[in-house]
Amino acid sequence: MYGTNTGPVRRAACAVSVLGLLAALLGACAGPGKPDGEVTPAPSASGSMSGAPFWVNPDSAAARQVNVWKKDGRAGDARLLERIASEPVAEWIGIDDPAGQARGFTEAATAAGRYALLVAYNIPHRDCGQYSKGGAADGDTYRAWIDKVASGIGDRRAAVILEPDALTHVVDGCTPAGFHEERYALLTYAVRTLKALPRTRVYLDAGNAGWVRDPRQLVAPLQRGGIGEADGFALNTSNFYTTEANTAYGLELSRDLGGKHFVIDTSRNGRGPLTGGHDEAWCNPPGRALGIPPTTRTSSPLIDAYLWIKRPGDSDGPCKGGPAAGTWWPEYALGLARNATS
Secondary structure, rough: OOOOOOOOOOOOHHHOHHHHHHHHHHHHHHOOOOOOOOOOOOOOOOOOOOOOEEEOOOOOEEEEHHHHHHHHHHHHHHHHHHHHOOOOEEEEEEOOOHHHHHHHHHHHHHHHEEEEEEEOOOOOOOOOOOOOOOOOOOHHHHHHHHHHHHHHHHHOOEEEEEOOOOOOOOOOOOOOOHHHHHHHHHHHHHHHHOOOOOEEEEEEEEEOOOOOOOOOHHHHHHHHHOOOOOEEEEOOOOOOHHHHHHHHHHHHHHHHHOOOOEEOOOOOOOOOOOOOOOOOOOOOOOEEOOOOOOOOOOOOOEEEEEEOOOOOEOOOOOOEEEEEOOEEOOHHHHHHHHOOOO
C-alpha cells in the first residue's frame, strides 16, 4: 500500500550549485519555533541525527511541477506547492541500479552538507499482492539488492527507513506463515549490512497507531527482524494517523523494546485519518493535509525526528481517481498543500 517511484536518479540533482542552494536549504530544514536565521548544526561524524538537517532534492517531482505551473500562469498554485518542494522528502530506492541511486542521492546530500533520507522497499512478497506488490524475486536477490544499496551509500551520511509494512503484514496475517522466517532473516541481514556503514542510521518500520492496535504484538517480530541492531523504528509511513496518536503508540512500543528511539512520518497527517465507514481509507483519502514539516525538534527525546517519508503527492494506488501506486499526482499534492496549517 505504500507506492514507490522507481525512476532513475536525475543527475541534475547532483549537479546543482551548492552555493546557490545552501541558504534555501538551511531555511527549509529549520525546525518549528526556531528564531529567524538559526541553523541546526550538522550531524556528528558518528552518524547521530541529533539536530541534523536533511537534504532537499531541487529536482523533485514537486519542484518540477512548481516550474511548470509558473510557466502556465498558475502562480498561486505554484506557491502552494512550494510547501512540498521546499521540504526534505525521502527518496525511495528502486529495483534498477540501487547502488547508483543511493550514491546519487547521498553524494548530492553530502555536497549540500545534508543528511540523505532513503527508503528501502523491496522485500519479497511485498504488500501482500496489493497496489504496491512486487519486491525481490527471492532471498538471494534481496540480499544482493541490499548489498548494492549499502555500497552506494558508502561512508556518506544517510538515514534508511527499512521495509514499510513488512513486519505488520506478518503480524496481521496478510503475509503467509511460510514466508515469516525468511522475512525475519532478510530484515536482520538488511539491518546488519546497513549498520556496518559508518554514518548510516536504520529505522525498521513498525506500522502505525491504527493498524496493529496493541503495540505489544510487534515486540517479538521487531526483535526477530533485527531491531536490537537498528537505531530504532519508524511509524506512520505513508499513512495519516496524527502525530499525537503515533507518539503515544511509539512511546509504549519503545518501553517494551528497552527504550528504542523512533521517527514518525508526518507527511500527510495534518488532518489525521479519514473517519467513518470509508472503503480503503488509507488510499488517497480526500481532504487530507500536510503535517509537521521535517525536523529533529520533537516532543520527546525518544523521537529522533518527524520526517516526510511518503512523498506528498505520490498516489497510494488506483483508487479514488488516482493513478498507479507511486505515480506523481499533482492535484492531490495541491490539496495536501492547500489544507496545510503548519
